Amino acid sequence: MIGLMMVCMFVAILSSGTAWAQKSLPTVRIGIEAPAGTNSHYYVTKQLGLFQKHGINIELISFPGGTVGxxxxxxxxxxxxxxxxTAGLQANLRGANIYFVAGMINTFxxxxLSKPEIRAPADLRGKKIVISRYGSSSDTAVRVAVEKYDLKPDKDVIILQGGGQSERFAALRAGAVDAAIVSPPLNLTGKRLGFNEVxxxxxxxIPYAHQQIVAVKDYLDRNPDTVLRTLRALIEGLAAWKDPAKKSVVIANVAKYLRLDPEKNKxxxxETYRYYGNTFSIKPYAMAEGLEFTAQ
Structure with a gap:
């Protein structure tokens, strides 16, 4: 039995109603991966002042990968x-006591992206698809995706390791592979170059615990108020992303975070705003079915 501990600590009431003196705010450090669309909501939430609103002095610490975090x-x-x-499960299997407190992204x-001649998932039969590394979420995603279309991984399709998504996209452009798994905005870039989003x-x-907020049990037990205030800020940040009235300020901050020119890369x-507006959880529970799927 997998000793995965999960806490559904979604907070329905977002208002804190108290002005916090900066010097009195507890400092909370959240480890996130390198700048990408999937991580941009943390930066947006910080820039909107929502952590401070809820009594938190936030520090976003970037790591090269979730395992390092x-x-x-x-x-x-x-x-x-x-x-x-997957990383959370593996850590608990090695004796860690990690709780999943929120699910920011509960799908893939x-x-x-595929070569122009590949127009449907069935056309991937016998083709080479590049992922980041074996055992990664991109690997799991490709395997689940092709199985959904009655293709057997490693038999009907060839899955190759290729590194980060820039390297994977380069391999597709060079013709070294037939398809590559990417995240926005590279899907848009690829379609402009004639590749198909197959x-x-x-x-x-498909449920999948792609991006979970995790913490160790000891910290949760000793700091329940800080935990709740952190979650209030994160939830309000997701709501801001999905609020059409805040679209311009959200996009402006995403541009800063991803270092994109607001005009040239409009x-x-x-596309990043649209895609993740549909992908970020409306109610960021740590999804049980997503965790169970990960454990398979």
Whole structure:
């Protein structure tokens, strides 16, 4: 039996109603992965002043991968980490006591881009698809996606490791592979270059614990008020992303975070806003079915 502990700590009441003196705010460090659309909502939430509104002095710490972030969490260097469900499960199997307190993304935020001649998922039979690395969420996503279309991974399709999404996209452009799994805004870039978005996994309806907020039990037990205030800010940040009235300020902050020119890269920013507006959880529960799927 997997000793995964999960806490559904979604807070329905967002108002805190108290002005906090900066010097009195507890500092909370959240570990996130390198800048990408999937992580942009943390930055937007910070820039909107929502952590401070709820009595938190936030520090966003960037790590090259979720596994490194979990190591920092277990070492006590950060209070929360943004982690893939697989990494959290593996850490608990090794003896960690990690709780999943929120699910920011509970599906696969990926698209599979293919060569122009591949027009439908069935056309992937016998073709090479590049992922980041074996055992990663991109690997799981590709395997689940092709199985949904009655294709057997490693038999009907060839799955290759290729590194980060820039490297994977480069391999597709060079013709070294037939398809690549990417996240926005590269799906838009690919379609402009004539590649097909043959599968959009965000619309697949498949549950997957892709981006969870995790913390160790000891910290949760000792700091319940700080935990709740942190979650209030995160939830309000997701609501701001989904509020049409806040679209311009959200996009402006995403541009800063991703270092994109608001004018030259307007279409990429619009696509990032649209895509993740549909992908970020409305109610960010740590989804039990997503965690169970990860454990399979």
């Amino acid at each position: 979990l190591q920092a969490l277990l070492a006590g260097d950060i209070q929360f980490a943004s982690a893939d469900g 935020p990926f698209s599979i 599968i959009d996994l965000s619309q697949s309806g 279409d990429q920013l619009e």
